[in-house]
Every structure is written in structure tokens, then in C-alpha cells.
Amino acid sequence: MLRFPVGTMIRFCHNHGLIQVSDRPQWHTVRGGSREYVRRLVRGLDDARLATPVRQVRRLPPGHGGAGVMVVTDAGEERFDEAVLACHSDQSLALLADAAPDERALLGAIRYQPNRAVLHTDAGVMPRSRRAWAAWNYERAADASAEQARVCLHYWINRLQPLPWSTPVVVSLNPVRPIDPARVIAEFDYAHPVFDLGAIDAQRRLPGIQGRSHVWFCGAWTRYGFHEDGLASALAVVDAMRARWAARDAELVEAA
Structure with missing residues (x-):
């Protein structure tokens, strides 16, 4: 950056x-x-x-x-x-x-740059306070050794699209911590300029x-x-x- x-x-x-x-x-x-x-x-x-x-x-x-x-x-x-x-x-x-x-x-x-996007319902990646949830949520790697390689954005899809359910749906771009496999819907690989x-x-x-x-x-x-x-x-x-x-x-x- x-x-x-x-x-x-x-x-x-x-x-x-x-x-x-x-x-x-x-x-x-x-x-x-x-x-x-x-x-x-x-x-x-x-x-x-x-x-x-x-x-x-x-x-x-x-x-x-x-x-x-x-x-x-x-x-x-x-x-x-x-x-x-x-x-x-x-x-x-x-x-x-x-x-x-x-x-x-x-x-x-x-x-x-290759980027991995994970579509999931694991709300554990979002800010602890629900009031702090935004359409785009930025997260830095907690491990200093991984910081240079990864930062992450969590897109709160419910805020961006009129989804017909209340379950939080999130797209995590380059996740810096594990996402519950049971809550993963799909994964996508992109290349961004x-x-x-x-x-x-x-x-x-x-x-x-x-x-x-x-x-x-x-x-x-x-x-x-x-x-x-x-x-x-x-x-x-x-x-x-x-x-x-x-x-x-x-x-x-x-x-x-």
C-alpha cells in the first residue's frame, strides 16, 4: 500500500x-x-x-x-x-x-495480484460490536509475520443487497484467519490489477x-x-x- x-x-x-x-x-x-x-x-x-x-x-x-x-x-x-x-x-x-x-x-x-474470496455465513469474522458492522470491514492480520502478505476485507452482503433472510452473509477477501468450514458456501479466485x-x-x-x-x-x-x-x-x-x-x-x- x-x-x-x-x-x-x-x-x-x-x-x-x-x-x-x-x-x-x-x-x-x-x-x-x-x-x-x-x-x-x-x-x-x-x-x-x-x-x-x-x-x-x-x-x-x-x-x-x-x-x-x-x-x-x-x-x-x-x-x-x-x-x-x-x-x-x-x-x-x-x-x-x-x-x-x-x-x-x-x-x-x-x-x-491473486485474491481469494470466500462466501460464507460465519459472523465471527465481523467486528465484535454489531453496531460497528459496515458494508466494508477491514481487518489486519493479528500475526505480524503474516501482515505483509495479508490484509482482509469482509463485505457484509446483507447491507449491499436485499437478501430475503436475516442470516449474515459475508464475502471475505483474502481471509487472515480461519473461517468455519461448515459455514462456507463457495470460494472464488480472482486476479486484480x-x-x-x-x-x-x-x-x-x-x-x-x-x-x-x-x-x-x-x-x-x-x-x-x-x-x-x-x-x-x-x-x-x-x-x-x-x-x-x-x-x-x-x-x-x-x-x-
């Missing part, structure tokens, strides 16, 4: 209304959770191919049936005019068959590689790591693509 850029932290806190004591913004959650808006986004797509992992994205040179990109899956190869890689930066780099040196440097500059100076510099340089040879990049890693950041970065790519197409159409009109 001490290596986190202070300017980025202050901007983040200001953006989320975490600096002021009074007049703080009202936070909201999506009814049904994130899977609900994912369902609605997929529902609006004409050709959504689930469980179809992309193995490679390869740029096509002009004259090879028209410029564009070739997307490789287990089902074969398919050509597209443009490709938007909406995934982690390291995943994008692994997919690109012909990444340029500056693309490799930028996409490879962002490190990812580490926003150090290298990552912030990569974010700053991202516009320089956007749209090169028909390949674009978006994802929560381009901002602060939240779902809203992923959406904002996707909308920015859409705007950039529209601007490029409009300029291309204008050139064609002038040429005609």
Missing part, C-alpha cells in the same frame, strides 16, 4: 466521495447483483457466443481479403473488421499473436496504441478496477471507433 501513488489515491477518494465527512454521496447497488446487468447486456447482443474461449487474435495485412483481424477459437478462424479486447491487459498480450514492442511494454507493465506507478504510466500511454491495425483495448484495468471503470473504458473505445469511421467516411466523400 505504501507504494501506491498518492495522487491516484486522492483522485480515487475524491471521485467516490470518500474525502468529505459531511454531504457524502448516496451509494447504490444493482438489484440482483452484477450478474443481472451482465444478463441484460448479453440479451441485447445479436451474436453472443458463450463458453467459446478465444485462443489468438492475429492482425491481417491489407490485401489479405481486406485488412482486419483473424480471431482463433477451438471452432476455427473467423475474420472481423475490428477487435476489442475487453479483458485483463496480460490476457490481451497473451492473445495478440503480433504485438508490437510498445504494446508488449504497455500491456506487460501492469501486474496482477496492482495500480502502482508502472500501471498508472501504462494507463497514460494507452491512447497511443488504441485502434492500431484494428485492435482496441478496454477493461477495468484502464482506470480504478471497478465494473463502472470497465464500462467507461468500453464507451471510450466506442467513441474513438465512431470518430475514426466518421473521419474515414469524410475522406471518401471528399475523394468522390
Whole structure:
């Protein structure tokens, strides 16, 4: 945490209304959770191919049936005019068959930290006083030897979502002490971007590689790591693509 850029932290806190004591913004959650808006986004797509992992994205040179990109899956190869890689930066780099040196440097500059999330009903991990329970509860490791490796956040899901029962439901991110196995519902493994100076510099340089040879990049890693950041970065790519197409159409009109 001490290596986190202070300017980025202050901007983040200001953006989320975490600096002021009074007049703080009202936070909201999506009814049904994130899977609900994912369902609605997929529902609006004409050709959504689930469980179809992309193995490679390869740029096509002009004259090879028209410029564009070739997307490789287990089902074969398919050509597209443009490709938007909406995934982690390291995943994008692994997919690109012909990444340029500056693309490799930028996409490879962002490190990812593995995190384990445990969904459970063990209220013993929460603060002793029920009045101190919050939506997010921070816990430090009691063992000094483990402190450098682990801090923990306990998300009180009942406070964040309208659950139909009163039993405390908690998501513990990187638990620093044992959770009652009988109360564990599920466990999940994630990889979250580490926003150090290298990552912030990569974010700053991202516009320089956007749209090169028909390949674009978006994802929560381009901002602060939240779902809203992923959406904002996707909308920015859409705007950039529209601007490029409009300029291309204008050139064609002038040429005609």
C-alpha cells in the first residue's frame, strides 16, 4: 500500500466521495447483483457466443481479403473488421499473436495480484460490536509475520443487497484467519490489477496504441478496477471507433 501513488489515491477518494465527512454521496447497488446487468447486456447482443474461449487474435495485412483481424477459437478462424479486447491487459498480450514492442511494454507493465474470496455465513469474522458492522470491514492480520502478505476485507452482503433472510452473509477477501468450514458456501479466485506507478504510466500511454491495425483495448484495468471503470473504458473505445469511421467516411466523400 505504501507504494501506491498518492495522487491516484486522492483522485480515487475524491471521485467516490470518500474525502468529505459531511454531504457524502448516496451509494447504490444493482438489484440482483452484477450478474443481472451482465444478463441484460448479453440479451441485447445479436451474436453472443458463450463458453467459446478465444485462443489468438492475429492482425491481417491489407490485401489479405481486406485488412482486419483473424480471431482463433477451438471452432476455427473467423475474420472481423475490428477487435476489442475487453479483458485483463496480460490476457490481451497473451492473445495478440503480433504485438508490437510498445504494446508488449504497455500491456506487460501492469501486474496482477491473486485474491481469494470466500462466501460464507460465519459472523465471527465481523467486528465484535454489531453496531460497528459496515458494508466494508477491514481487518489486519493479528500475526505480524503474516501482515505483509495479508490484509482482509469482509463485505457484509446483507447491507449491499436485499437478501430475503436475516442470516449474515459475508464475502471475505483474502481471509487472515480461519473461517468455519461448515459455514462456507463457495470460494472464488480472482486476479486484480496492482495500480502502482508502472500501471498508472501504462494507463497514460494507452491512447497511443488504441485502434492500431484494428485492435482496441478496454477493461477495468484502464482506470480504478471497478465494473463502472470497465464500462467507461468500453464507451471510450466506442467513441474513438465512431470518430475514426466518421473521419474515414469524410475522406471518401471528399475523394468522390
